[in-house]
Amino acid sequence: MIGILIITHEAIGDAYRGLAQHFFPGDAPANVKILGVTQEQQHEEIIGRTQTLIQELNCHDGVLVMTDIFGATPCNAARKLVREGRVAMLTGLNAPMMVKAIQYSPAAADLTAFTQSVKAAAINGILDITTPPDESC
Template structure:
């Protein structure tokens, strides 16, 4: 099993927890931890809490850390946790990424392959629609 640590600005992570609960009809899976970062929180405190959450996940296959915005405080803290073969990170958290990660993490055992699978879901979930469907009034 691969653990999932979601580090986001404030309550954004809680919205993703609700999304996971919606898809899994109840509690979010036990291999998911959410860390909402307060705007005034100390960088070292964020890293310390994230390290503890990563350890609490106790997933032998590793932990995928997902953050909302590259270069922002949650991302910068998460980068300190990346350890080859043990933890990996993806930025740009979106709903397709979260659903794919939550659905496939329990059976996953290869962190690098899993990270790529989740990244592809994030990218493939972005669809540009620039005109209405045929037959629909404008």
């Protein structure tokens, strides 16, 4: 099992928590934690809280940390905790990424392959639609 840690700017974390509950009714899976970072929090505090959450996940196959924006505070804190084979990170969090990660993480055992699979879901979930639908169907 791979743990999932979502770290975002404060209210975005709450929105993703609600979205997770929509797709996965009931309590959040035990291998999923969400941290919303506030403007008042110091960088070291965020790193400490992130370390604690990674330890609480206690997933022997590793932890995938997903953040909202590359280069922003949640990302910068999480990036310091990446450890090859133990903690990986993806940025640019979107709904397809989150759903794929939560759905398949309980059965996943290869952190690198799982990270690439979740990244592909994020990218494939972005479509450019520039013409109206065909009304003849």
